[in-house]
Amino acid sequence: MNSIRKQGVPLVDWFKAIRIHHWPKNLLIFLPALTGHLIGLEKFSILLALFFSLSFVASGLYLMNDLLDIENDKKHPTKKLRVIASGNLSTKNTKAISLLLIAIGLLSSFATSFYAGILIFLYIVLVSAYSMRIKRTPFFEAIFLTLGYILRIAIGVLAVDTGVSQWLMLFSFFFFFFLVLVKRHTELLLYKNTHEDDPTGRGYSITDINLIQSFSVTSAFLSLLVFGLYISSPKVQALYTSPDYLWAVALLGLFWCINVMVLVQKGKMHNDPIVFAFTNKTSLAIFFMSIFFIVLSL
Template identity: 35%
Template sequence: MIEPTTSVTGRIRLLMKVVRVHQWVKNVLIFLPLITSHTLMSWDAHLRPALLMFLGFCCFASAGYVCNDLLDLEADRNHPTKKNRPFASGAAPASWRHGLLPALLIAGLALGAFIGFTATCVLVIYLLVSLWYSLHLKRKVLLDAFVLAGFYTFRVIAGHVASDIEFSPWLLAFTMFLFLSLAFAKRHVELLKLQDRQDADGDDKPVLGRRGYILSDLDLVPVFGIASGFICVLVLALYVGSDRITELYSAPMILWLLCPLLLYWLCRVWILSHRGQLHDDPVVFALRDRTTWFIAVLAAALVWIATTGTPASDAPATSRAPDRVLLAGGTS
């Protein structure tokens, strides 16, 4: 066990580790509807409520992580890597177990209230499903991966609700298949690690006794993940080829280059996963991987060129943002 730190700087760093600040990057998906509808610079109507929703998700997501760590305390202490988590290792003061969770919940509810009733309901639904996942769903084969992917898509839905932007079936389908592929990649990594730790007799055991997957699933899980990733690229290709694209982009043909970029990145993720070189947390992998950053910058540049470039001969001279519908009632 590690003795709790007493310095102010040390406690701040420890707190950031407990609430998993690095995981907050997932909540950037809330701004995706604003980016794809070209309304990111509209502060009062869209950006301000989306920013409040982002902060609310950060609070509720951290509350879910704290709750999950407390529920899995004994299991984490016997895990080869999770034993180093603040609560499992004893680095976090015992008082944090009782005060941190309600503080995060109150802060999240307050932020949701600033946006409106619908936004508050979205936050509460996310929290309840997160708790249900921690208590039960994560032990269900396949369902756990679908719920994990659903959490990411739900962030996009939250962005639509907060910013009052019309829902895009293209965007929701794209994110669902993309993150379903990454969810299966996460499970694949866990199965590979279990294989490395299995006993000499080759017992077919559930992953750490907490998941429903067994070693014989090792060949099947990548099939689900790779198929989901390829469908994600197909959705993107169909969107780029749709009539809707000309309403938002002056040079939409440039966006076709996003398809091979995304396909390459997904194939690389699965190659690394197959080799056992992928981090068990896709978010951490993306943040640390230079190739991922390069592809992201290149993709952003392509979107910028498609938005500001010379209009194609068959495209309208000016672009217009899609109509937006107020979800809570009325029109924007």
């Protein structure tokens, strides 16, 4: 704390650097228990503890990634404003906080669930490989990021032994692949409007915009197709008393995906679609309407 005060760095800069606003992504570990209708006080306690463990690890990895990418971020139209790229935080203190957060998160995860701890360790390996090498490989890096979301869901599966739902995994892969590509599409459009050269430190080119758009649209509709097939499956008939209400959720999902695509094309999309989903009024309205129809279907 003294080192922070000496350098005149406000705590709010540290909160920005560790990306607390990204912690809602880690709520995905609750998804297997919720969709399987297996949530209870004991399971909730385990998942809550792992949520904080994973969030600490993720925050530490964000800091590490920012340190590795600091030179490229300085040349980026928006990332140059990040507290590390702008020079507001020292690299020495950032490294120390990064390692501390990762250590606390990993050790606490093993203390909560050994198998979940193994997956969180694999998550660290996955993200580290991405930061050091994979992120420079176009499209493959998007698959890698998508696997990070899938791994979050798998942590929830192993933590409370819910069993693996192939429907959930397949839907999640296509849906989060769509969101990752939306992020890339947004970044490239921003770069196109502010720079003449291609983005630095990434394997993507401005000429990839149309290809990314095609893949993202396809992935969005594949996720909705999987959800529709899931609604029609015998498993849903056993889990829900009125499963037809879930079709309303599918339609809301379709509207949300189309809305996201339109905003991207107009250049009005947040540079992180996950953050957008938790802050945009239309997204929140769709979320609560979906919850309403899910409750009706139970």
